Amino acid sequence: MTTLVWLRDDLRLADHPALTAAAQDPDGLIVLYVLEDASEHVRPLGAAARWWLHHSLVSLRNSLERHGIELVLRRGVAETVVPAVARESGADRVLWNRRYSGARAHDANIKAALREAGVEAHSTPGDLLFEPWRIANGEGNPYRVYSAFWRACTSGLPPAAPLDPPETLTAAAASVDGDALESWGLLPHAPDWSRGIAERWTPGESAARDKLTAFLADGTQHYARRDFPAERTGSELSPHLRWGEISPRQVWHEALRAGGDVGLFLSELGWREFAKHTAYHFGPLESRSLDPRFEGFPWRTVVADELRAWQQGRTGFGIVDAGMQELWQTGFMHNRVRMVVASLLTKNLRFDWRIGEAWFWDTLVDADEASNPFNWQWVAGCGADAAPYFRVFNPDLQQKKFDPESRYVDRWAPYSAGLPRILDLKTSRAEALQAYQSITR
Structure with missing residues (x-):
């Protein structure tokens, strides 16, 4: 079986359920990223996010190449691109990690189209600690208050343990054409306003891991002073989490393993979770007031x-x-x-x-x-x-x-x-x- 892995906001190898499942296939895999910047289902990225995406894709491409895997890049509407790449590659199966925004209906349409064409299609847990449909109040409704939401999250089973990165990955026999990353124009044109961003940040999975390790080794003891902006006592993991260069499950379990007083830090991870659960139940949040x-x-x-x-x-x-x-x-x-x-x-x-x-x-x-x-x-x-x-x-x-x-x-x-x-x-x-x-x- 040949599997196509469709990436979105999960630009990493570790704790990647779809990639881990695909690594077991004897006929190899193909890894695809689709830039959906003209799709009605996906909000177009801002300029700073486009800068990050470019460099994160470079980092991921290098990681995959060390395993002999090419990162295929395509620009367009995923509903068209994903089935097309599946046909071109002869893939029997397509896997992806779930999105929990309004795009999930879009994903369901892609899944249905693939299955109608005789291609297996499955989604796996995405960038949350808990699936949104599993956290509900006594009436079965989503929570509207954070404290009650987080108590419900932390009073049951803990988040799933993160998966190790696959030891080996096998490339599929079929070769699939892709876009050159530079042709997407994600980086700023002259004048280049990104110098300060480049000095502050290093996108990619390796940098995300390093940042988490450094924070857990020293930063948590200062985290109570996180409100003082001159001191930079926060973890600064938010862009790495946003792009899925590290998963919330990795952060959760490594924080607990590091020990110390990490409850306050994990509650901030809970606030991120609350935002995503709210968007799942009531989104899109950018267009109308919840009240x-x-x-x-x-x-x-x-x-x-x-x-x-x-x-x-x-x-x-x-x-x-x-x-x-x-x-x-x-x-x-x-x-x-x-x-x-x-x-x-x-x-x-x-x-x-x-x-x-x-x-x-x-x-x-x-x-x-x-x-x-x-x-x-x-x-x-x-x-x-x-x-x-x-x-x-x-x-x-x-x-x-x-x-x-x-x-x-x-x-x-x-x-x-x-x-x-x-x-x-x-x-x-x-x-x-x-x-x-x-x-x-």
Whole structure:
């Protein structure tokens, strides 16, 4: 039997259920990645994510070549491409790890088309600790509150143990043509804005493993100070998890094996899980508010100069400007600061949360179709287990509490103190609360 393995957000060899199953086939396997940037079923990637994808595919291609396997690249709609590659290669079976977004209906159509053509098609567990249909409340409904959700997750059987990478992989006899990665144009054209991202990050499975090992060896003892952005005490695994260069099962089990106080760290993995379960049951999250009242919320008409000041880190609020500069220069922003900049946009400026979500989608290397809108909705007050709308992050107080010596601000936005502020915090907060009252009457 010859098996075609269709990759998506699972660019690794270890703990890859579909690849492990395919490795047993005597007639060998073919590995395929499809760039679906023009499919109505898949959200087109932002610029920073495209940069990461390019380098992650290079890393994966090199890993596969060491096993004598070619990574076949095709651009197009998977519903057309996957059956076509199966025909060209003479594959008897197609395997993939599941997606849990709205694209799962798309995957079901592909599975049905393959089976109708006489090709076996199976999906295996994907990038979650727990399958979404297995976690439900007493009434059989999905959870809307994180604490109850995470208790349900952690009170039953633990996540499955991760799979070792296959020791050997055998290439199928058939040769299949693919695209040259460079022809996809994933990297920026001149001017090249990615230098800071390249200095901060190394995409790929090996780098992901190294980052986890280093964090578990030393970082967990400092994790309680993860809210202090100048200290970089977080794991910084989010882009590696987003692209599936490491699985949440690997992170979970290795953290427990390392010992120490890892409960807080694993709860952050649980928050990622909660976002993806919410997207599975209620998505797509980027297009509408989970709280339907907010579809009638009186968002302000966007003022171009104000939005541009927020995007460019020129608001006059130090911690906000520093966060937006860190984002622009490195494709990443500290989690505490993400909440502060999102609050300023959605509550003080009172611009629709979708505007900020779209900016993050384009500029974050870890932009995830579940977590990114889920977190924006949480800050805006319209999502699952959302922060109350009246919780408005005061950027001055946040900076005083979490960057008291201005080390973070001085690194990323030392100019900010000399800028005029684009709004008055007290007035804008009062106006936001009044707007909120209009949808709660």
